[in-house]
Amino acid sequence: MITSLRNPRIAGVRRLQRRRERRATGRTAIEGPLLLSEAIEAGITINDVYARSDDEVAAELAATAGREVTKVSDDVLAGMASSVNPRGPVTIITIPGGDRQVAGIDSLVLWDIADPGNAGTMIRTAAAFGFQVLATKGTVDLWSPKVLRAAVGGHFRTTLVEGLPADVAPLAAAGLTAMVATADGAPANDVRLDGDHPVALLVGNEAHGVPDAIASTGNVQTITLPMPGGSESLNAAVSAGILMYLRMVGRSD
Amino acid sequence: MITSLRNPRIAGVRRLQRRRERRATGRTAIEGPLLLSEAIEAGITINDVYARSDDEVAAELAATAGREVTKVSDDVLAGMASSVNPRGPVTIITIPGGDRQVAGIDSLVLWDIADPGNAGTMIRTAAAFGFQVLATKGTVDLWSPKVLRAAVGGHFRTTLVEGLPADVAPLAAAGLTAMVATADGAPANDVRLDGDHPVALLVGNEAHGVPDAIASTGNVQTITLPMPGGSESLNAAVSAGILMYLRMVGRSD
Structure with missing residues (x-):
């Protein structure tokens, strides 16, 4: 011993x-x-x-x-x-290598996510709903013990690709339709989530969100979840969970 | 000073x-x-x-x-x-008194929730989607600084009722239809979430869930979110967020 x-x-x-x-x-x-x-x-x-x-x-x-x-x-x-x-x-x-395949699959993009618990919860949800996980260079290390704990095994049921540039151009080039939840986007009910093209759902840093310069480019579809209670925002992991669920259901209906 | x-x-x-x-x-x-x-x-x-x-x-x-x-x-x-x-x-x-009105309003029921961050995130989501929040005696104090921080103001935009017994009978007596997310319930797509009766959505303790003795009574509608990725569960706050969103949209359509 x-x-x-x-x-x-x-x-x-x-x-x-x-x-x-x-x-x-x-x-x-x-x-x-x-x-x-x-x-x-x-x-x-x-x-x-x-x-x-x-x-x-x-x-x-x-x-x-x-x-x-x-x-x-x-x-x-x-x-x-x-x-x-x-x-x-x-x-x-x-740490599994993965095949670093960005194209072709619905993806959750962790954009400079700072909180390990948030990152882990989102990996857990992504794995459950059939999304792969991409992460920008500014995101916490997805293989830290804290992220692994919060993901409860999600790391082992999906593909993770880290170290991406904080840029949507590579996502578009890979054939992914970039989407981001914002406070002033299109109502979620009006956004087609059942398309054949794979989507890249961007989730921004807890304090700053996805930069305006990214969210406002013509390449990015903005989505707003209705909040009749007068709130302005949701927890990032909750918001991402709802949008991934809607996409999964839309896709499979 | x-x-x-x-x-x-x-x-x-x-x-x-x-x-x-x-x-x-x-x-x-x-x-x-x-x-x-x-x-x-x-x-x-x-x-x-x-x-x-x-x-x-x-x-x-x-x-x-x-x-x-x-x-x-x-x-x-x-x-x-x-x-x-x-x-x-x-x-x-x-701490505002609230009117302790349990009947008549869609409610999120925190059932022995132990983590202050989880409780706060769920209060934030409930407030955004127009749910009031009920909590059993075994749930963390909703007015602790940690819960307040995670809820980002949700406490001030909805009604909170604490100290409920861990029992569904009072919810049914108040006219609320009790629902709980479980691993082996009815598929979410098949559950009618657009009914006129207000619902009480039960969210169980992070480790133990809602007790089987409660979830399996005839008074409680079980719901399962599809998870094609082979996962068995979601984070409680994510699961609650998705179900509250579905109820809110079903109700308003």
């Missing part, structure tokens, strides 16, 4: 809390039995599983992936995890 | 971080200029406004409400606020 945070393997895991280290190694850490189970089911490469010595669920899951649990003390587990009072296990996975 | 956290008025504000103190005094604290502006517009009683001496926005807003800013040092402001690096002002408001 590993009992010291200075153990070289443990130190290596702790470094994965930094984005740069995740990029350099192509690995990240996921926490808890649910995410591990989802990762195994999706065929993600499981490298190491760290858990308490009495964690039988972790041992069984690790065995399913052909791995043995590395046992660690409570203190070491707490030092490896990003959550408070972690239950474990902490699992090191290889 | 107040420079000590031991000042009796400041100590009183800090005690409002506790639910019991909020109940005893009927007051709570809101943070930032946006919430203050929304509260003034909604006619909420503004008791005190605490801000930095150079905060001209706070001074103007306070004047609109017929109040003067009490100037505080940066340290005192930080000690009063629940957010990190607070910008101020911190404003003490009287």
Whole structure:
């Protein structure tokens, strides 16, 4: 059993809390039995599983992936995890490459999204409704433990493409119809969401939205959800969820 | 300028971080200029406004409400606020009584919701789509600063009724048709959401959902949103947002 945070393997895991280290190694850490189970089911490469010595669920899951649990003390587990009072296990996975195919598929575009919880919730919804997820360079790292936790396995059920320029031209060039929710766009009821062309639904930064210079170009369809209650805006993840749902239903009717 | 956290008025504000103190005094604290502006517009009683001496926005807003800013040092402001690096002002408001009218209006029912951010996001959405908000006794205090922050003024644009028993009978007695999103309910497309009867949309605790014993009673209409991506669930606030939107549109068409 590993009992010291200075153990070289443990130190290596702790470094994965930094984005740069995740990029350099192509690995990240996921926490808890649910995410591990989802990762195994999706065929993600499981490298190491760290858990308490009495964690039988972790041992069984690790065995399913052909791995043995590395046992660690409570203190070491707490030092490896990003959550408070972690239950474990902490699992090191290889970040899947994906095929970086932007064209052809309905896409949710995270435009400089700053909050990991918001990003994760949107990945969860996108995966449920059959959208892939694109992210601009200014968006939080989608493979951080916090985003992974909020997405509850969504990362493993859809394609994620990060590092896009904050520009709609590449989306249009890929055949995607860009759409964005704004306060003064076309009423959602009047916008055709059942077209054959795949859409790119832009969701802007929590404080600033999608820049006006982008939203007001002729290439971008603006949409406004009716809000009879006199509100001016919705939470970004809620707004994106409603629009993805409407598109999914329109498409399948 | 107040420079000590031991000042009796400041100590009183800090005690409002506790639910019991909020109940005893009927007051709570809101943070930032946006919430203050929304509260003034909604006619909420503004008791005190605490801000930095150079905060001209706070001074103007306070004047609109017929109040003067009490100037505080940066340290005192930080000690009063629940957010990190607070910008101020911190404003003490009287929690509105509401008319505790459960009948007659489409309602979102927060069923033992534990996360303040989730509760606030759902209040924000409910207010936008014309729903009132009911909450069971087991739900977080809706008037805590964290919930207020996430709701971005939603508290001031709808009615909130807290402390309900975790039971559907009173909802049915009030003429509300109870509905709940579950993994194995009727497809959303098949559920009539345009009826004249007001609905009570139940949203369950993030970990446990609405208890099976409640969801499976004949009085409750179950609804399932289609998820072609193979997911089993959505974030509670996203799911509630989609269902409230569908009800609002169905009702107004």
